[in-house]
Amino acid sequence: MHRRIFLSGVAGAATLPLVETSAHANTVSGDAMPWGSLEVVAAFDGPGPSGIAVTSDGRVFVGFPRHADNHDKATLAELRGGTLTPYPDARMSLPSDAAPKHRLISIHGMTTDTKGRLWAIDDGKIVGQPIPPGGAKIIGIDPATDEVIANIVLAPPAMRPDSHMNDLRVDLTHGEKGTAYVADSSFGTSPALVVVDIASGRQRRVLADHPSTQPEPGFLAVLEGCPLRYDPSRPTFPVGGVDSITLSADSSQLYYSPLTSRRLYSISTALIADFSATEAQLAAAVVDHGEKVMTDGLATDGRDRIYLTAGEHDAIMRRNPDGHVEVVVRDPRIIWPDGLFATDTHVYCTLGQWNRLPAFNGGRDLRQPPYLLVRTRLDGPPSLEGKA
Numbered sequence: 001m002h003r004r005i006f007l008s009g010v011a012g013a014a015t016l017p018l019v020e021t022s023a024h025a026n027t028v029s030g031d032a033m034p035w036g037s038l039e040v041v042a043a044f045d046g047p048g049p050s051g052i053a054v055t056s057d058g059r060v061f062v063g064f065p066r067h068a069d070n071h072d073k074a075t076l077a078e079l080r081g082g083t084l085t086p087y088p089d090a091r092m093s094l095p096s097d098a099a100p101k102h103r104l105i106s107i108h109g110m111t112t113d114t115k116g117r118l119w120a121i122d123d124g125k126i127v128g129q130p131i132p133p134g135g136a137k138i139i140g141i142d143p144a145t146d147e148v149i150a151n152i153v154l155a156p157p158a159m160r161p162d163s164h165m166n167d168l169r170v171d172l173t174h175g176e177k178g179t180a181y182v183a184d185s186s187f188g189t190s191p192a193l194v195v196v197d198i199a200s201g202r203q204r205r206v207l208a209d210h211p212s213t214q215p216e217p218g219f220l221a222v223l224e225g226c227p228l229r230y231d232p233s234r235p236t237f238p239v240g241g242v243d244s245i246t247l248s249a250d251s252s253q254l255y256y257s258p259l260t261s262r263r264l265y266s267i268s269t270a271l272i273a274d275f276s277a278t279e280a281q282l283a284a285a286v287v288d289h290g291e292k293v294m295t296d297g298l299a300t301d302g303r304d305r306i307y308l309t310a311g312e313h314d315a316i317m318r319r320n321p322d323g324h325v326e327v328v329v330r331d332p333r334i335i336w337p338d339g340l341f342a343t344d345t346h347v348y349c350t351l352g353q354w355n356r357l358p359a360f361n362g363g364r365d366l367r368q369p370p371y372l373l374v375r376t377r378l379d380g381p382p383s384l385e386g387k388a
Contacts, residue, residue: 031313031314031330032332033330034330034331034332035315035327035329035330035331036327036328036329036330036331036376037329037376037377038329038331038333038334038374038375038376039374039375039376040333040372040373040374041060041079041348041372041373041374041375042060042062042079042082042372042373043370043371043372043373044064044084044369044370044371044372044373045369045370046064046071046073046369047064047066047069047071047073047371048064048068048069048350048352048353048354048367048371049062049063049064049338049339049350049351049352049371049373050063050064050065050107050108050109050338050339050350050352051063051065051107051108051109051110051120051121051167051339051350052110052339052340052341052348052349052350052373053110053111053112053118053119053120053341054112054341054343054348055112055116055118055143056116056343056344059078059143060078060079060348060373061076061077061078061079061087061110061118061120062076062077062078062079062084062350062373063075063076063107063108063109063110063120063339064076064077064107065106065107065108065123065125066105066106066125066126066127067106067108067123067125067126067127067164067187068127068354068357068359069127069357070126070127070128072094072095073094074086074087074090074093074094075093075094075104075105075106075107075122076088076092076093076104076107076120076139077093079373087141087146088141088146088147088148089146091103092104092148099134100124100132100133100134100135101134101135101137101151101153102151104120104122104139105122105123105124105125105126105132105135106122106123106124106125106126106135107120107121107122107123107139108120108121108122108123108165108166108167109121109166109167109168109183109245109339110339110341111167111168111169111170111341113170113172113178114172114251115172116143116144117140117141117142117143117149118140118141118142118143119138119139119140119141119150119168119170119180120138120139120141120168121136121137121138121139121165121166121167121168121182122135122136122137122138122139122165123136123163123164123165123166124136124137124154124165125164125187130161131159131161131163133153133155134153136153136154136159136163136165137151137152137153137154138150138151138152138154138168138180138182138196138198139151140170140198150177150198152180152196152198152201152203153201154182154194154196154203155203157204157205158194158196158203158204158205159194160184160186160188160190160205162186162187162188162189162190163184163186163187163190164184164185164186164187164240165182165183165184165194166182166183166184166185166240166243167182167183167243167244167245167297167339168180168181168182168183168245169181169245169246169247169254170198171247171251171254171269171273172251173250173251173252173269174251174269174270174273175197175198175199175273176197176198176199176200177198177199178198178199179195179196179197179198179269179273180195180196180198181193181194181195181196181245181247181254181269181272182194182195182196183242183243183244183245183256184205184241184242185240185241185242185243185258185259186240186241187240189215189232189241190208190241191208191213191214191215191240191241191242191258192205192206192207192208192213192241192242193205193206193207193213193242193256193272194206195272195273195275197273197275202275204275206272206279206282207242207279207282207283207286209279210282210283210286212242212256212258212263212265212286212288213241213242213256213258214241214242214258215230215232215239215240215241215258215259215260215261216230216258216260216261216262216263217230218230219239219260219261221237221260221294221312222312223237223311223312223336223355224335224355230260235359235360236360236361237355237360238259238296238336238354238355238357238360239259239260240258240259240260241258241259241260242256242257242258242259243257243258243259243295243296244256244257244259244295244296244297244298244308244309245257245298246298246299246300246306247269247300248266248300248304249300249301249302249303249304250304251269252268252269252270253266253267253268253269254266254267254268254269254272255289255298255300255306256298257292257295257298259294259295259296260294261294262291262292262293262294263288263289263290263291263292264288264289264290264291264292264306264319265286265287265288265289266286266287266289267282267285267286267287268285271285272285289323290323292308292317292319292325293308293310293312293313293317293325294310294311294312295308295309295310295311296309296311296336296337296338296354297309297337297338297339297340297349298340299340299341299342299347300342301342301344301347301378302344303321304321305318305319305320305321306318306319307319307328307340307342307347308325309337309338309340309349310337311334311335311336311337311355313330314330314331314332314333314334314335315327315328315329315330315331315334315337316328316329316330316334316337316340316347316349316376328347328376328378329376333351333372333374334349334351334374335351335353335355335356336351336352336353336354336355336356337349337350337351338350338351338352338354342378344378345377345378346375346376346377346378347375347376347378348373348374348375349373349374349375350371350372350373351371351372351373351374352371353366353367353368353371356368
């Protein structure tokens with residue numbers, strides 16, 4: 001017994017018939033079999049994309065960091081009719097001689113809050129250069145007016161010289177104007193979470209010595225069929241500490257994971273947002289939710305389902321509230337999925353091909369533009385997990 005399955009890709013692409021058997025006998029590995037439907041939203045011939053955020057009315061914002069590739073294009077842009085427009089304007093987003101505090105240097109992670117405002121983390125890093133004072137910061141922009149509503153410089157001791165302020169989430173249920181949680185995955189070996197009170201700019205570094213924020217020693221990744229062992233002194237793939245980060249649908253829990261790990265952790269936002277909470281109290285409150293896949297990005301939908309980039313499997317997966325993990329989409333074009341953003345109908349993902357950078361491949365640039373921004377529907381075909 002078998003049945004034919006038809007999988008569609010981008011508009012104009014040929015429909016691909018596959019034959020499914022009860023045990024995939026005499027066929028290719030399941031990891032090589034496309035699953036679901038992947039739509040290409042945009043293809044970028046310039047720098048690689050990282051952060052992604054989409055407003056409720058469909059405006060799409062993309063971040064193009066400069067910490068791995070020093071480019072002269074916009075580091076934050078809005079995708080308008082298939083064209084990238086510097087955002088909030090060219091003065092801030094394009095390279096300039098303005099003081100680091102007053103310009104965007106290297107936009108990485110992005111999100112929106114429950115009021116629909118855009119938030120981005122500027123890691124402040126240009127490849128080969130130290131992070132200048134004022135370079136690393138949290139930026140808030142109101143898309144209704146395109147005006148900057150927050151510019152919070154990250155400073156010592158919350159900020160370290162080797163910090164890689166990677167991604168952020170903004171929680172409006174704590175603090176007068178909300179609280180930002182930043183994943184500092186570290187360009188070195190000193191990751192931590194950074195908590196910032198938006199109203200006052202008060203900030204602190206937490207869980208810097210806790211296993212939940214650290215890379216796993218001896219971690220083995222398999223990327224594009226190549227086994228790669230974690231070696232912080234000679235990295236052969238993107239590595240680091242706490243990186244993936246997302247809030248629960250009600251903002252009561254902060255979920256996070258090191259990049260060089262397959263474990264998912266969480267902590268109560270009521271506790272981590274409390275600047276009087278001690279390190280011992282925070283450490284005791286961390287919940288280990290067990291294994292998932294290796295992730296560079298997490299996102300949560302309105303049903304409290306957590307989406308997971310799965311770069312080892314060319315896929316985007318989903319963790320349901322009961323812990324069950326399922327495949328949402330799998331496609332050979334999903335090469336190092338990075339930023340994730342879930343709307344009411346779709347999950348968006350940037351594909352920066354970061355594992356192909358020269359620094360990880362003996363000086364050879366293996367990236368193959370264009371770099372893609374893709375999306376897939378939240379509720380596509382049923383999962384393959386456990387399928388016989």
